[in-house]
Amino acid sequence: MTKVYKTSTRPALDNVSVEMGKGEFVFLIGPSGSGKSTFLRLLLREEVPSKGRVYVSNFDVAKMARRRVPRLRQSIGCVFQDFRLLPTKTVAENVAFALEVIGKPRHTIQKVVPEVLQLVGLDGKADRMPTELSGGEQQRVAIARAFVNRPLVLIADEPTGNLDPDTSQDIMLLLERINRTGTTVLMATHDHSIVDSMRRRVVELDHGKVIRDDARGVYGVGR
Amino acid sequence: MRASFVFSEVITGLRRNITMTVAMILTTAISLGLLGGGLLIVRMIDKMQLIYSDKVQVMVSLTDDISANDKNCSTSICADLQRQLQGSSNVETVTFQNRDQSFQRFQQLFQAEPELLRLTRPESLPATLQVKLTDPSKADALVKAFTGKPGVKTVDDQGVFLQRFFGILDSVRYATFLIALVQAAAAVLLISNTIQVSAFTRRVEVGIMRLVGATRWYTQLPFLIEAVVAGIIGSILGIVGLGAAKVFFLDSALSGPIASGVLPRLDLLDVVAISPILVGVAAVISAITGYVTLRLYVRL
Numbered sequence: 060m061t062k063v064y065k066t067s068t069r070p071a072l073d074n075v076s077v078e079m080g081k082g083e084f085v086f087l088i089g090p091s092g093s094g095k096s097t098f099l100r101l102l103l104r105e106e107v108p109s110k111g112r113v114y115v116s117n118f119d120v121a122k123m124a125r126r127r128v129p130r131l132r133q134s135i136g137c138v139f140q141d142f143r144l145l146p147t148k149t150v151a152e153n154v155a156f157a158l159e160v161i162g163k164p165r166h167t168i169q170k171v172v173p174e175v176l177q178l179v180g181l182d183g184k185a186d187r188m189p190t191e192l193s194g195g196e197q198q199r200v201a202i203a204r205a206f207v208n209r210p211l212v213l214i215a216d217e218p219t220g221n222l223d224p225d226t227s228q229d230i231m232l233l234l235e236r237i238n239r240t241g242t243t244v245l246m247a248t249h250d251h252s253i254v255d256s257m258r259r260r261v262v263e264l265d266h267g268k269v270i271r272d273d274a275r276g277v278y279g280v281g282r
Numbered sequence: 283m284r285a286s287f288v289f290s291e292v293i294t295g296l297r298r299n300i301t302m303t304v305a306m307i308l309t310t311a312i313s314l315g316l317l318g319g320g321l322l323i324v325r326m327i328d329k330m331q332l333i334y335s336d337k338v339q340v341m342v343s344l345t346d347d348i349s350a351n352d353k354n355c356s357t358s359i360c361a362d363l364q365r366q367l368q369g370s371s372n373v374e375t376v377t378f379q380n381r382d383q384s385f386q387r388f389q390q391l392f393q394a395e396p397e398l399l400r401l402t403r404p405e406s407l408p409a410t411l412q413v414k415l416t417d418p419s420k421a422d423a424l425v426k427a428f429t430g431k432p433g434v435k436t437v438d439d440q441g442v443f444l445q446r447f448f449g450i451l452d453s454v455r456y457a458t459f460l461i462a463l464v465q466a467a468a469a470v471l472l473i474s475n476t477i478q479v480s481a482f483t484r485r486v487e488v489g490i491m492r493l494v495g496a497t498r499w500y501t502q503l504p505f506l507i508e509a510v511v512a513g514i515i516g517s518i519l520g521i522v523g524l525g526a527a528k529v530f531f532l533d534s535a536l537s538g539p540i541a542s543g544v545l546p547r548l549d550l551l552d553v554v555a556i557s558p559i560l561v562g563v564a565a566v567i568s569a570i571t572g573y574v575t576l577r578l579y580v581r582l
């Protein structure tokens with residue numbers, strides 16, 4: 060697929076073709092401005108490609124009707140560098156919010172929210188406010204929210220960008236655990252040590268082109 | 283869809299934006315109060331038409347010497363006139379009212395104006411022949427035919443006076459509706475603006491909702507309900523205001539004409555009767571405003 064933003068002439072993604080299997084763990088790397096976030100936004104249908112097609116599971120993402128987009132997004136979990144938690148809601152409420160707004164019944168919410176908080180290691184902090192948590196803990200809440208609806212794919216855009224190395228390592232362990240439940244994980248990152256230590260598939264972008272796709276890659280030499 | 287969730291979102295939204303919400307509610311209240319006032323005038327006109335439709339008459343005032351001397355239309359001039367009137371087409375009944383009866387009627391009509399009563403002597407009122415018509419709108423012919431006949435001082439079509447009076451009421455009603463309309467435009471703009479501000483202050487929340495797959499309907503419904511709730515609260519305030527205006531202001535200002543039967547009485551029941559219209563108008567207008575605003579100006 061190709062994506063040219065309206066306000067620029069250079070394509071943010073240039074004839075990119077990548078396929079990822081169910082249950083895979085993939086790093087998307089590349090320098091700043093290489094098109095990583097654009098790639099992820101296309102999967103979420105936050106943008107549509109200028110050319111080409113995007114498929115997620117059975118969804119023909121670029122072509123599907125606008126009113127079906129919520130269905131797509133319900134099967135994709137998202138995590139961002141800046142957490143994007145609601146500051147006025149508690150940890151449990153933030154996680155529950157994701158289920159409430161897609162109309163899940165209350166008894167389901169009351170059952171699964173504590174479960175997923177336990178999974179991410181936040182049981183006991185359910186009633187804290189986001190401001191009362193460390194960065195790593197806040198990101199765990201965000202992951203819990205992304206995972207609570209058991210998505211097919213978890214998309215993470217630099218989830219460790221604001222965290223120190225130790226905390227980042229904990230977050231990676233958590234993402235690995237989620238990946239082991241069969242969830243496909245796609246993570247954009249700048250973090251060399253993480254990519255190098257995990258030895259997973261690496262797709263590297265540069266100026267909107269795929270310049271590398273290694274099944275068990277490292278971040279790269281000389282950077 | 284979870285009602286409790288939407289409900290709590292609405293409450294939060296209205297509270298977060300409290301000054302704007304209050305302005306929106308007050309403007310709506312004033313607009314609907316005026317609209318209600320206009321509707322009450324319409325009801326009043328309807329009632330008056332009922333009261334007057336069988337009272338509208340052509341009044342033939344008799345000359346002073348007949349008025350002074352003839353107590354029961356026994357002079358030949360008066361009797362002739364009465365017979366001719368009765369013989370005319372379009373005439374249903376003719377009744378004679380002598381000077382004393384005219385004065386009694388006058389006293390009854392103006393009991394709330396003691397000044398006027400003190401200044402008026404029976405001698406200044408004429409004896410009359412009151413003609414009730416089959417078709418009051420065709421009074422002209424009769425007025426023409428009897429003006430200037432011997433014994434006749436003046437011939438008045440009360441319908442003309444009444445028409446003029448209804449005309450005034452009509453203008454008052456139109457003016458009220460016009461002001462209500464201007465106020466409604468202000469209310470619509472305020473509702474639209476409130477929704478836009480509300481959507482802006484909640485853009486992070488809404489962004490997250492969209493990201494986790496909430497439908498457009500779900501993200502926008504709270505804003506829509508917010509507008510409708512504010513509209514309905516406004517209309518209820520407007521109705522309360524109308525009721526208060528009726529009890530504390532209209533009732534005493536119009537007590538005279540109402541007591542003498544010139545003006546019909548407006549009951550609180552009349553206010554109650556138009557309330558559903560006002561609430562409905564408020565709900566529909568705020569819903570439409572909300573919907574259009576969300577469609578055109580808010581990218582959620």
Ligand SMILES: Nc1ncnc2c1ncn2[C@@H]1O[C@H](COP(=O)(O)OP(=O)(O)OP(=O)(O)O)[C@@H](O)[C@H]1O
Pocket residue numbers: 064065066067071089090091092093094095096097098
């Ligand atoms: N909304 C937009 N409108 C116009 N151009 C954009 C937009 N978003 C991104 N771009 C451009 O597209 C290119 C790719 O941006 P993108 O955000 O995908 O990069 P990235 O790889 O995520 O960078 P970073 O590592 O800094 O997050 C950049 O040149 C950027 O300026």
Ligand SMILES: [Mg+2]
Pocket residue numbers: 095096097216
């Ligand atoms: Mg980026």
